[in-house]
Amino acid sequence: PLDKDEIGTATWSFLHSMASYFPKTPSKQQSDDMTRFFNIFAQFYPCEPCAIDFQEDLKKHPPQTKSRDAFAKWLCERHNTVNVKLGKPVFDCSKVHERWKDGWAD
């Protein structure tokens, strides 16, 4: 079976990539569908304590899916919440597209 860190890193890679490639100006349908995706994802994420905390975090910070930039920033902040909980460094969210789509500038 995958361990918590392995599934975590794989999942963040998928989620941040999906956010960085989300439409810049999504339709209402796309925006609503992505919100629904996260609410369902949080129910079935295969690490129970992670999923429970993530569901609570989503209640406080509902998905921001009206634009690519808002969505990528929102997801980066959710990841940072987990980073803080685990004592990991906070990521600079202004660099999220560089990390997950465009490649580092330097």
Ligand code: FAD
């Ligand atoms: P990861 O946190 O997996 O990050 C991978 C890469 O993403 C980093 O190397 C960095 O380049 C980049 N990155 C880092 N921060 C950000 C950011 N804010 N925005 C964009 N990119 C970033 N583990 C637990 O032990 N307990 C939990 O409760 C828990 N909850 C989780 C909830 C969710 C929804 C997910 C997806 C994972 C959760 N995890 C949890 C796993 C945890 O977040 C890490 O994936 C795991 O600890 C491995 O960490 P890592 O140091 O390899 O880097």
